Amino acid sequence: MSATSTAETSRPADAAAVAADLTEKQSRILSYLREHAAEQTYFKSRxxxxELELSAKEVGANMGAVVDAARDIDVEKWGYSSGTTWMVTR
Structure with missing residues (x-):
């Protein structure tokens, strides 16, 4: 096996491992952001x-893991006025 094929095969496994490490709440948040990223760019935690029947505090507490796991979208803390806003881009 060549070094190239080893690196290529490890990337999907790494992404799958990160996704598998998410809690149920984190997975729900990530799914929500993926689903709505095409129609919207900015999301307030509240x-x-x-939408997900969580508290804004729960969303904020779980966003670090969501940011790390998001491979197909970019999630960035954007603002704090009247609650935390997240910028989500593809």
């Missing part, structure tokens, strides 16, 4: 929380 509005994500309302």
């Amino acid at each position: 509005l994500i929380a309302d």
Whole structure:
């Protein structure tokens, strides 16, 4: 096996391992952001929380793991006015 094929085969496994490490709440948040990223760029924690029946504090506490696991979207803390806003881009 060549070094190239080893690196190529380890990338999907790494992504799968990161996704498998997410809690149920983190997976729900990531799915929500992926689903809505095409139609919206900015997300407030409290509005994500309302949609997923979580608290804004729960969303914020879980976003670090979501940011790390997101491979197909970029998630960045963007602002704090009237609650934390997240910028999500593809």
